[in-house]
Each structure stands twice: as structure tokens, then as C-alpha cells.
Amino acid sequence: MKQKKFKNAAERRNFTDQDSSNVLLAYFTSGMIWLLVGSVLAILASFKLHAPNFLGDISWLTFGRVRPLHLNTMVYGWASMTGAGVALWLLTRTLRVVIPMQKFLLGGIVLWNIGLTVGSFQILGGFSRGLEWLEFPFSSAIFILLGLLPLLISALTMLAYRATKHLYISVYYIIAGFIWIFALLLVAYIPDFDTTVQAGMNWWYAHNALGLWFTPICLAAAYYLIPKVTGRPIYSYSLSLLGFWTLALFYNWNGFHHLIGGPVPTWATTISIAASAMMIIPVVTVAVNHHLTVVGVFKRVVNSPTLRFVVFGAMSYTFVSLQGSLQALRNVNEVVHFTHYVIAHAHIGMYAFVTMVLFGSLYYIMPRITGNEWHSKGMIKWHFWLSAVGIILYIVALQIGGIWQGMLMNNPDIPFLDIVEKMKPFLESRSFAAILLTSGHIVFAYSFFKVIKTDTIQENEIVTLSD
Amino acid sequence: MGNNILLIFGAVALFISSMLGLVYIPQMLADKEVNQVEYVAPNIENGHKIYVREGCVYCHTQQVRPKGFGADFERGWGEASLPEDYKGLTPHVLGTMRTGPDLANIGKRQPSRDWHYTHLYAPESVSPGSIMPPFPWLFEVVDEDEATSRKPINLPGEYAKEGKKVIPTEEAEHLVDYLLSLDQEREKE
Numbered sequence: 001m002k003q004k005k006f007k008n009a010a011e012r013r014n015f016t017d018q019d020s021s022n023v024l025l026a027y028f029t030s031g032m033i034w035l036l037v038g039s040v041l042a043i044l045a046s047f048k049l050h051a052p053n054f055l056g057d058i059s060w061l062t063f064g065r066v067r068p069l070h071l072n073t074m075v076y077g078w079a080s081m082t083g084a085g086v087a088l089w090l091l092t093r094t095l096r097v098v099i100p101m102q103k104f105l106l107g108g109i110v111l112w113n114i115g116l117t118v119g120s121f122q123i124l125g126g127f128s129r130g131l132e133w134l135e136f137p138f139s140s141a142i143f144i145l146l147g148l149l150p151l152l153i154s155a156l157t158m159l160a161y162r163a164t165k166h167l168y169i170s171v172y173y174i175i176a177g178f179i180w181i182f183a184l185l186l187v188a189y190i191p192d193f194d195t196t197v198q199a200g201m202n203w204w205y206a207h208n209a210l211g212l213w214f215t216p217i218c219l220a221a222a223y224y225l226i227p228k229v230t231g232r233p234i235y236s237y238s239l240s241l242l243g244f245w246t247l248a249l250f251y252n253w254n255g256f257h258h259l260i261g262g263p264v265p266t267w268a269t270t271i272s273i274a275a276s277a278m279m280i281i282p283v284v285t286v287a288v289n290h291h292l293t294v295v296g297v298f299k300r301v302v303n304s305p306t307l308r309f310v311v312f313g314a315m316s317y318t319f320v321s322l323q324g325s326l327q328a329l330r331n332v333n334e335v336v337h338f339t340h341y342v343i344a345h346a347h348i349g350m351y352a353f354v355t356m357v358l359f360g361s362l363y364y365i366m367p368r369i370t371g372n373e374w375h376s377k378g379m380i381k382w383h384f385w386l387s388a389v390g391i392i393l394y395i396v397a398l399q400i401g402g403i404w405q406g407m408l409m410n411n412p413d414i415p416f417l418d419i420v421e422k423m424k425p426f427l428e429s430r431s432f433a434a435i436l437l438t439s440g441h442i443v444f445a446y447s448f449f450k451v452i453k454t455d456t457i458q459e460n461e462i463v464t465l466s467d
Numbered sequence: 468m469g470n471n472i473l474l475i476f477g478a479v480a481l482f483i484s485s486m487l488g489l490v491y492i493p494q495m496l497a498d499k500e501v502n503q504v505e506y507v508a509p510n511i512e513n514g515h516k517i518y519v520r521e522g523c524v525y526c527h528t529q530q531v532r533p534k535g536f537g538a539d540f541e542r543g544w545g546e547a548s549l550p551e552d553y554k555g556l557t558p559h560v561l562g563t564m565r566t567g568p569d570l571a572n573i574g575k576r577q578p579s580r581d582w583h584y585t586h587l588y589a590p591e592s593v594s595p596g597s598i599m600p601p602f603p604w605l606f607e608v609v610d611e612d613e614a615t616s617r618k619p620i621n622l623p624g625e626y627a628k629e630g631k632k633v634i635p636t637e638e639a640e641h642l643v644d645y646l647l648s649l650d651q652e653r654e655k656e
Contacts, residue, residue, distance in 0.1 A: 049566070052590070052600045059604040064522015130519035130558035159471055167470045176478035183482055187490065195553035197494045199561045204489045212482070248478060252485035258563055261532040263548040265493055272489070334537055338528060338565035409565065412541035416568050421596050423566075 003163070013368075016092040020099045021369040025452065026109045027085030028362060032448055034077025034116065039438040041070035046431040050424050060124040068135040069123045075133065075209065076144055077116050079354055080181075081109070083217040084151055086361040087174045089369070090224050091155060094171050095162035104150035115143025131198070133206035134188050145185055152178045169240040170220035176248060177216035184208050196263050204255035210349050211251035215317070218357040219286060222314045225364055226293050229307050230300050235292040243285035250278040257328040260337060276328035283321040290314040303466040305380045309360030312388060316352035320345065335410060340426065341402025344395045351437075352391045359387070359444065367463075372454040374463045379447045381465060386440030394433035401426030497550065507554050514645025515556050517638055521602060528562035529553075529571045529649070545572040545651055552651040567599060575650040583643045584620040584635050592626040605639035608632075 006012040045067040047054050055061045088099055099105065119140030122128065128135040136144070155178045159171070188205045227234050234240060253275035256268045294301050294311055301307040323345060327336050336342060363380070367373050374380060401423055408419045518524070532539045533547035540546065548571055553559065577583065585592060588606050590599040608631050609615060617640070619632035635643075 048600060049598055052598045056601045057603050059602075062521060062602070063600045064525050065520075067525050068522060126520040128520065128522070130524070130560070132524070132563070156475075159474075167474070172474055175474055179475065179478050180482055183479075183486075187486060191557075193490070193494055193557075194497045194550065195555055195557055195559045196550040196561070197490070197497055198557055199559040200493055201490045202559065203563075204485070208485075245477070248481045252482060253489065255489055259561070261536045262530045262561060263550050263552065265496070268489060268493055330536075337537075338563065340566075342563065409542075410538045412538040416542075417594060417596050420566075420598055424598070427598075 012096065013093065016096075016098050017368045018371075020089065020092055020102075023099055023102050023105050023109075024085045024089055024365065024369050026106055027081050027088070028366070028448075029452070030109060030113055031078050031082030031085065031358075032445055034073050034081065035441055036445055037120075038070055038073040038078055039434075039441050041066050041073060043431070043434050043438060045070050046427070046434045050427040050431065059126070065124050065126065065128070068128060068132070069120055071133065072123065072135050073116065073120065074350065076119075076136070079214055079350065079358065081112065082358045082362070083214060083354075084148075086221055086358060086365065087177065087217045088151070088155070089361075089365050090170050090220055091158045091174060094164070094168040094224065095158050096164050097158045097161050099154060100157045100161075101150055101154045105154055108147040108150040111143045112147025115140045115147065118143070131188075131202045133209055134202065138189055141185070141189055145182070145189075148178075148182050148185070152182050168224070169234075169237070169244060170223045172241070172244045173216035173220035173223070176244075177213050177220075180208065180212035180216070180252075184212065199259060199262070200256060200264050200268065203258035204252075207255040207258065208252050210346075210354075211247075211254060214350070214354045215247070215251070218313060218354050219317070221357050221361045222290055222310050222317075225306055225310050225361065226290060226314070229304050229364070230294060230297050232293055232297065235289045239285045240289050243282045243289070246278070246285070247282035250275045250282065254279065254324075254328070257333070260328070260330060260333045273328045273330065276325050279321055279325050283318060283325075286314075287318040291318070299466075303464045305374065305384075305463060305465060306360045306364040308384050308465070309356045309363065309387075311360075312384075313353050313355075313357035313360060316348055316356065320348040320353055323348070335406035336402060337406070338409070339402035339405040340398040340423065341406065344398035344402060347391065347398075348395055352395065356387065356391075359383070362448070366448065366451050370451055370454075372451050374447055375450050375454065376447060377463060377465055379443050380463070383440050383444045383447070386436050386443065390433045390436030390440060393436065394430055397426045397429035397433065507556065508644075510641045510644045511648045512556070513638075514641040514643070514648075515560070517605075517642045518560060518645060519558055523570075524560045524562045526562075526564055526566035526599070527568065527570045528565055529569065530561045531569060531571045531651070539569060542568075543576065544569045545575075548651055567597075570646070570649055571651050573649045574647040575652055578647065580643055580647065581621055583646055584639060585622060587639060587642070588620060588633055589622065589626045592623050602639075605636055605642065607634045607636055609634055 004015070006015065044055070044061065045063060048063040048066065092099060115136070119136035122137050122140055123135050127137055129137050155175055159175055184205055188201065193201055223234065223240065254272050256264060256272035257276050260269050260273070291314070301311050326332055327345065363374065405419060405423055408414050408422065530548045531545045534540045552571070582593060586594065587602045589601055590597040606620070608628060611630050611632050615634045617634050619634055622628070622633060
């Protein structure tokens with residue numbers, strides 16, 4: 001790679017942002033489209049749970065096909081593609097290099113989108129692989145792997161050619177995340193496991209997809225954006241390294257807590273319960289860094305579109321992780337396992353944390369790579385409140401309902417169909433939440449495409465949400 | 468550069484440790500006898516595929532928790548499931564959600580083929596208030612006087628179709644064969 005001298009940091013940043021603009025916009029646009037697809041599927045799945053005959057005659061829209069496709073489009077489409085773009089952009093800033101191999105990355109994005117599209121038809125058509133979080137058959141998943149490969153190579157090349165001496169904490173998370181997701185998918189598509197071992201592999205994978213891919217990227221984004229926008233250094237740098245290495249050590253042993261009480265070796269579930277409890281260490285260290293850095297500058301958080309979302313996400317991370325440690329304990333798990341509570345827990349992770357941090361990151365990155373500001377304060381506020389209120393309603397409804405559901409199920413005197421009946425209001429509330437969230441996504445998509453299309457470059461204007 | 472190597476090596480090593488610990492060691496320790504799967508009839512295997520295809524696993528578990536952990540036993544769902552109860556059928560359908568009841572022993576708990584057909588075609592007709600989706604594409608609706616190789620299913624009052632009868636397809640037959648084969652107790656006795 002060639003070295004280039006810049007007059008100042010601003011000039012360097014402008015140069016890398018413009019250089020990476022096409023690739024990043026390809027990731028973000030793909031992500032946005034899959035977010036909208038996933039939202040439609042979410043609404044369908046949610047309504048079908050309290051109105052089972054709604055579109056009930058159409059085999060390819062049955063709950064058992066729409067629901068996994070919702071998960072796969074959100075996970076491998078929206079969150080993975082947007083997350084990949086955010087991660088690459090963070091590397092250009094923290095390593096001070098441009099993105100290499102852009103043609104391969106663009107080719108990878110095309111293959112990735114082909115994989116997602118073919119895979120979507122396969123799931124709806126009844127060709128699901130049948131493993132949760134891994135429903136895409138090998139024939140479409142291979143395209144996603146091919147999309148991830150240039151990302152991994154590109155990120156490692158950036159690391160090797162970096163122009164900084166010091167490695168910022170975000171780099172640790174991102175490089176590790178790229179290595180981990182690629183390795184995870186390789187293992188997950190090696191087919192030969194016994195039935196119950198396959199279940200173990202399945203949950204080892206699914207938990208790690210969140211813990212070793214989305215979590216690192218979103219923590220990296222929060223670690224970069226919180227100090228950047230508030231203008232304060234992170235609270236403790238050495239603590240951040242402890243947080244990274246303890247996450248790497250403990251998170252990947254968590255998966256078997258999805259199988260407590262199941263037909264798998266008890267020692268394995270016990271290890272996972274212990275590792276889940278140990279997650280308190282990385283979570284608290286990250287919490288100290290993220291939360292103490294914004295203490296006292298709350299106004300800046302509220303006024304910045306980026307920080308509103310990112311800080312909401314960072315707070316959700318602390319909450320969801322501590323909740324996760326708690327619900328892995330056997331006596332808590334006895335109640336909440338197999339209930340809607342866990343579905344809500346997963347959405348605190350994938351939405352209140354991951355998705356909100358990605359939204360916040362896009363609010364920061366998009367103006368920089370396009371040269372255009374967000375055109376409407378009001379729409380950012382609407383997006384924030386629809387998302388925040390929607391996800392809080394989702395969580396409160398399903399977690400209260402879920403705990404009740406678990407308590408009722410553990411009381412054998414209550415007939416099962418009574419429990420189904422009692423859960424209906426909670427499921428209806430979730431559908432209402434899904435409409436709020438989807439409305440937020442539509443508002444965001446409108447702003448997003450407007451930023452791309454606007455061709456007038458405004459004078460260094462920065463949108464704040466203060467009145 | 469030292470940091471680069473530490474980072475990459477550390478990330479890979481920690482990943483491999485849990486991969487071995489939670490995936491490959493359980494596979495190695497798995498009782499090889501368990502893998503010597505008894506014969507699974509092709510119709511049951513096909514039924515399992517349809518169970519997977521329709522996503523039954525998103526609402527039904529097939530894993531009974533041990534006595535004293537939850538109320539599975541008291542609900543009559545059976546005894547704690549063991550690895551050998553699954554006949555080597557993959558993908559696994561252990562499930563993690565009980566929007567509907569556990570099905571590990573449904574073949575024993577509900578041995579009526581007719582009930583299953585009716586339930587799959589119109590769940591609410593036999594389980595009032597159920598939120599299970601119907602699976603009409605596993606059935607054919609034909610004129611009452613048409614000759615068919617399979618006998619029509621029973622549909623209570625309001626669900627019956629005037630002048631028509633509902634015939635299970637081969638797929639419905641295989642799915643119900645599979646459901647009726649689910650009986651982990653049989654193996655334990």
C-alpha cells in the first residue's frame with residue numbers, strides 16, 4: 001500500500017471517507033433493504049401468533065417459515081451487512097488506512113445478496129435446513145461465506161498496513177469479530193454430528209453469532225463514537241482490554257445454557273451456566289467505560305442523533321447481559337425457559353442493543369461518506385421514539401407475559417390451552433410494538449435514501465436535536 | 468506488530484477452546500451405541516422432514532425435562548429425554564419454545580390418527596382457542612361422491628364443508644406417521 005501525507009487529520013479523514021464511500025454505501029443500502037424485508041416478515045409472524053388463520057391457506061407464508069426467515073433476513077441481511085460496513089469504516093479511522101480490495105468487497109456484497117435472496121425463497125419454499133439461526137441451506141449459505149471472506153482478508157490487510165502504532169480497543173473487537181463469524185459459519189455447516197450434539201453445536205453457534213459477531217462490532221462502535229461525540233476520553237483504557245479478553249474467554253462457552261434440563265451432558269450445561277455468570281466481568285468493565293464516559297454530559301447525548309441511539313444501545317447491552325447471566329441460573333431458567341420471555345431477551349440483544357447502535361453509527365457515518373447532512377431533525381426524532389417506545393413495549397409485554405407463562409406451565413393443574421389463552425393479550429401487544437418499530441424503520445429508510453440522493457453538498461452543517 | 472499476533476492468536480485460540488469443549492468433545496464422548504440407529508422407516512423419515520419444513524420446532528419442543536425441574540412429568544409429557552431417544556434423525560428438533568406443548572411423546576399421549584388429521588387441518592376444531600396455524604396444503608378437498616384411496620377426515624359441525632370431503636395427502640399421512648412414532652417411553656421400558 002502507498003503512503004500518503006496529509007496536512008491534517010481532517011484532510012486524512014475526508015480522503016478515507018470519500019475513498020470508502022462506494023463500498024460502505026453498498027453495505028448500508030443492502031442492510032437497509034433487508035431491514036425493511038425483515039420488518040414485513042416480523043409483522044406477518046407476529047400477527048399469525050394471535051390470528052392463526054390470517055393468510056393461513058398459503059403454505060409459503062405459514063408461521064413456521066415466515067418466522068425463521070424474519071430472523072435470517074435481520075441477522076444475515078440487516079445486522080450483518082450494516083455491521084460489516086460500520087466495522088470497516090471504524091477500521092479506516094482507528095488504523096488510518098483506506099479499505100483495500102474494494103472490487104472483491106463489492107463482488108462479495110453481490111454474492112451475499114444473492115445468497116440471502118435465494119435462501120429466502122428456499123426457506124419459504126420449504127427447503128430450510130431446520131437448525132435455528134442456520135436455516136439457510138448450504139447452497140445459499142456458501143454465498144454468504146463468500147461475501148464474508150473478502151471482508152476478513154480486507155480487515156487483516158488493514159491491520160497489517162496500519163499507520164498507527166497503538167491499537168485502539170475497537171480494533172481488537174472488530175478483527176476478532178471478523179475471524180470469529182467466519183470460523184463459526186464454517187463449523188456450523190460441517191454436517192456430521194449426532195442429534196443431540198448437533199443441538200449443542202446449534203446453540204453454541206447461535207449464542208456466539210450474537211456474542212462473537214454482533215456484540216464485538218457494536219461495542220467497537222460504541223467505544224469509538226461515545227468518546228468521539230462527547231469529546232471525552234474513555235474512562236479507563238486498561239479496563240477496556242480486560243473487558244475484551246474476558247469477553248473472548250467467557251462468551252463462547254455460554255451456548256449450552258439454551259439446553260438446561262435437556263438431553264445433553266450436564267457438565268456441558270454447568271460449564272455454560274458458570275461462563276454465563278462470569279460474563280458479569282466483561283459486561284461491568286464495558287459498562288463502566290461506556291456509562292461513566294457520558295456521565296455529566298447527558299445533554300450532549302440527547303442532542304446528538306448518533307449518541308441518542310448508541311447510548312440507548314450501550315445501556316441495553318448492560319441490561320441484556322446481566323439479565324442473561326441471571327436467566328442462565330437453573331432456578332430462573334426453570335421458569336423462563338421455553339417461554340416468550342426468552343424471545344424478548346433475544347430482541348433486547350438484537351434490537352435494543354445491536355440495531356440501536358447500528359442506527360446511531362449510520363447517523364454518524366452517512367453524512368461523512370456522502371457529504372450530505374440529514375435533512376430533517378423531526379424524522380430523526382420520530383425514528384428514535386418509534387424505535388425506543390416500540391422495543392420497550394415489546395420487551396415489557398413479552399417478559400411479563402413470559403414469566404407468567406413459565407409459572408403457569410410449571411403448575412400442572414393449569415390446562416395448557418388456558419395458558420395459550422392467557423398469552424394472547426401479550427402477543428397482541430407485541431404486534432402493536434412491531435407496527436411501531438416498522439414505522440420507525442420506514443421513517444429511517446426515507447431519511448437514509450434522501451441522504452444518498454441529495455447531491456447538494458451543504459456547508460459543514462451538523463444536525464443536532466436541540467431546539 | 469506484536470499486538471497483531473497476540474490479538475489474532477488469542478482470538479483463534481479462545482475460539483478453538485470452546486469449539487472443542489462444547490462441540491467436539493461431546494461428539495467424541497457420545498455413546499457410540501447411540502449412533503447404531505435402529506431402522507427408521509422411510510415414511511417416518513419423510514414425516515420428520517415435513518415437520519422440519521413446516522417449522523413445527525418454533526412452537527413445540529421435543530425434550531422432556533427431568534422430574535423436579537419444571538412440571539413436564541406431572542403434565543404427563545413423559546420422563547426426562549435421553550440422547551438415544553432421537554433415533555439419529557437430523558436436523559435435531561429439540562426446540563426451545565413451548566407456544567404449544569412438548570411433543571416428545573405425542574404418539575403415546577395422542578395415539579388417534581384421526582385426531583391428528585383433523586387437528587392439522589383445522590386446529591381449533593379439536594383444540595378450542597389454539598393458535599396453531601392450519602396446514603390445509605397437506606389435504607385435498609374433493610367432491611363428496613368422488614372415489615379416493617384414503618378415507619376422509621372427520622370435521623366437526625361448523626368446520627365441515629357442504630358437499631365436499633377432506634382427504635389427507637401422502638404428506639399428511641407421513642407427518643402423522645412420524646408424530647405417532649414419537650414415544651420415548653417405549654424405548655425406556
